[in-house]
Amino acid sequence: MDIVLGLQWGDEGKGKFIDLISENYDITARFNGGSNAGHSIQRNGKRITLKMIPSGIFMKTVQNVIGTGTVLDPVSFKKEILNLQVFDETIQPEKNIIISRKAHLVLPTHKFLDIFMEESPDYTTIGTTKNGIAQAYSNKILRQNLRVGDLFSSDFQTRVVPILRRDYKMLTDGGMVLPSFEEMSNEFFEAVDFLKRFNCTETEIYLNTALNEGKNILAEGSQAAMLDIDHGTYPYVTSSSTTAAGACSGLGISPKKMGEIYGIAKAYCTRVGNGMFPTELFDELGEEIRIKGNEFGSNTGRPRRIGWLDLPALQYAVMINGVTQLVLTKADVLSGLKSVAICTHYELEDGKIEKISAVLPDNAKPVLKWMEGWNADFSNMEGNSELPQELQDFLTFLEAELGIPVAYLSIGPGREQILKLSSK
Structure with missing residues (x-):
């Protein structure tokens, strides 16, 4: 099993990369998160999230699994399927989607509870997508939630209605x-009937x-490593495990069966919502990068924060996930800048230096390394030799610091605009 996951705060371009390489796999499988994720894909001049x-x-020959570690909103799922069929009428989702019976449900009141907590002064404002994800996961941990398999029980309605009325x-x-x-519950039960048409197992x-039969599986993570519930910038994180280890627990596959771990990162950083972001840019350059990179949430449309x-x-x-290959995106967005910066370490007030960290004190000062910028037309590039020397130097520096190869480089928004870089 190979794994694809984000290495920053999400929105790194995972969906595009997975769409590109999924033809090499028999199965793609989501292992965490819910409808708070948003993987944008461009096909035939159209874009879908x-x-x-x-x-x-x-990919018509690929089976797509929604795993046990996810939380599934029947209403959102129904809308997404219908939207997908409008986008590409040749897709037959009921034949190509398999859902875990153990995946937990996002109930309609969970969304409203999410909104209530985000807007109430009595709770910490996290900056969630308000999709009820945390509420579903918290009830899972409290052992008070229902799962996909419960939809098929004869007493499902009598079990769920009291929960909805209480909330x-x-x-x-x-x-x-x-x-x-009545309006809320009717929409929910109509979506439940729609969901029951799918293969839930x-x-x-x-x-x-499938693994024992020699088939290839690609595990797909949502959100990103720095938003992990345990290892991210808590409390401004998501509610699930977004790491490579989370793929094993979320899908029920042994760590012994892990293969390549593809980590996706941008050539700069972005973040949506609240939380630590020491390299954030608040000037005109940050706005320029935001506009040029179309840095607006694929799920919410919110403008993303921009930083080096x-x-x-x-x-x-890279360390906590055991990343074996780096996929770097958005280098083309920085094209045209005279210089670009990388935060190499942090200086703390007591004189200490942090060179590897996820959580920093408020007084941590990012120390920037400035490198010469690049200016190139990426539209027809086919390999390493055509990259501007300044960008090659940027990639070489990253490889040396991270200890892993930059195996792929995204050079534009299109599906095919990813270079597979030859080893140096």
Whole structure:
């Protein structure tokens, strides 16, 4: 099993890379997160954002698994499937999507609870996508939630309605204006009926059987390493395990069966929502990069925060995930700048230096290494030799500091605009 995951704060371009390489696999499998993810893919001049559906869905011979470590919102899933079929009417999702019976459900009241907590002064404002993901995961941990397999039980409706009524009452008592209970629940149960048309099974057995038969699996992570619930910049993180280890637990596959671990990172950093971001740019250059790189959330449309590449954080992410190959994106966005910067380490107030870290004190000062910028037309490039020397120097520096090769370089937004770099 190979793994693709983000190494920064999300939005690194995972969906595009997975879409490119998924033809080499028999199965692509999502192992964490829910509809708070957003993997954008461009095909035939059109763009679509996949939230729950694995990015291998466009390959007719690839099976796509939504694994046990995910949380599934039936209403959002139904909308995504219908949108996908409008985008490409040749896709037959009921034949190519397999859902874990053990994946937990996102209930309609979870979204409203998420909104309530984000807007209430009594709770820490995290900057969530307000999709109810944390509420589903928290109820999973509390052992108070329902799972996909429960949809097929004869008493599902009698079990879920009291939960919805309890949450609904708590929210309305707290002053929140909601749609009618009937409207909300009817939409949910219609989506549940739609979801039951799909193959829901014990995906752990399915995936391990496939591996034993010699089939190739690509595990697809949502969000990114620096948003991991345990190892990210807590509390401004997601609610699931986003690391390579999370792929094993989220899919039920032994670590002994891991192969290549592809880590995706931008040539600069972005972040959506609140949380630590020491290299953030607040000037006109940051806005220029945001516009040129189209740095707006694929799921929410929110403008992303922009900053220079954070090497200590990247080294940390490479370390905890055991990354074997780096995929660097958005280098083309920095084209035309006279110089570009990389944060190589942090200086602390007591004189100490942090060279690899995920959590820093507020007074940490990023120390920047400035490198000569590059200016090139990337539209027809085919390999290393055509890259400007300044960019090659940038890549060489990263390889030396990270101890892994930059194996792929994205040079534009299109599906085919990724160079596979030859070893040096």
